[in-house]
Amino acid sequence: MKTIVLAVLGLMLACAPLAQKSLAQKRAPKQPQQMQWREYVYPQDGFAITLPSAPNPHYDGGDRHINVYTVSMGKTVVSLRAISRLMDCETALSEMWDKADGGKNPSEPVVKGSLKQISPAGMKGLEYETEMGSGERSLHRFQCADEHKFYIFNVGYAGKQRPAEVDRIIKSFHVVNPAH
Numbered sequence: 001m002k003t004i005v006l007a008v009l010g011l012m013l014a015c016a017p018l019a020q021k022s023l024a025q026k027r028a029p030k031q032p033q034q035m036q037w038r039e040y041v042y043p044q045d046g047f048a049i050t051l052p053s054a055p056n057p058h059y060d061g062g063d064r065h066i067n068v069y070t071v072s073m074g075k076t077v078v079s080l081r082a083i084s085r086l087m088d089c090e091t092a093l094s095e096m097w098d099k100a101d102g103g104k105n106p107s108e109p110v111v112k113g114s115l116k117q118i119s120p121a122g123m124k125g126l127e128y129e130t131e132m133g134s135g136e137r138s139l140h141r142f143q144c145a146d147e148h149k150f151y152i153f154n155v156g157y158a159g160k161q162r163p164a165e166v167d168r169i170i171k172s173f174h175v176v177n178p179a180h
Contacts, residue, residue: 037168042069043176045082046149050172052165055080076163080173081152089144093126096142100128108132118143121174127153135159139166145175 040055041048044067051071060066065085071078100110108130115128118141125143132138139162141153151173155166 039172041176042067042082045084046145046175046177047080047082047151048172048174048176049080049169051078051169071169073163073165076155076157076166078166078169079154081154083150083152084148086148087150089124089147089150092150093124093142093144097126100126100140105130108138111137123175129162132156137162141170149175 037050037052039048039050042057049069052073053071055069055071057067057069060068060081065083067082067084069080069082097115099105100115103110111129111131116126118125118127120143123143123145125141127139127141130138130140136156136158137160139153139155139157141155143151143153145151153170153173155162157163157166
């Protein structure tokens with residue numbers, strides 16, 4: 001009987017450090033998981049983009065002509081809408097410019113000096129930032145690839161400075177041939 005008690009006691013003593021280490025690991029705050037940046041290609045929507053994780057694609061409000069790709073990075077949320085329908089790009093951009101320039105949405109005032117025309121990779125577009133309140137901002141970016149493809153970035157983030165990851169994502173965006 002003494003032998004069994006000593007064996008069990010010895011086993012408990014030998015395993016105690018392992019159990020403590022395991023318990024300490026469970027109690028320790030989890031380290032943030034390292035983002036695995038990679039390129040994601042969506043030929044059906046004609047673009048590729050580099051993101052820190054796989055997006056959550058879904059139809060916008062059930063509209064099968066608008067696919068939304070969303071990625072969350074802490075307090076920053078990036079959404080890209082790919083719109084596939086015949087539209088007059090010039091008119092759409094002009095209307096959006098007028099709306100932003102005129103400050104027609106008092107709940108989201110445009111940040112002074114942020115409204116600008118852009119032409120990434122030859123696409124026509126515009127972008128601006130809005131104040132969301134509580135120290136948060138939102139970036140709005142509109143790009144026309146052609147009369148059938150229109151892309152809208154919406155990015156919400158904390159603070160006045162846009163996170164570097166947002167610029168990395170936007171700069172990585174490029175049009176691909178749907179045949180690929």
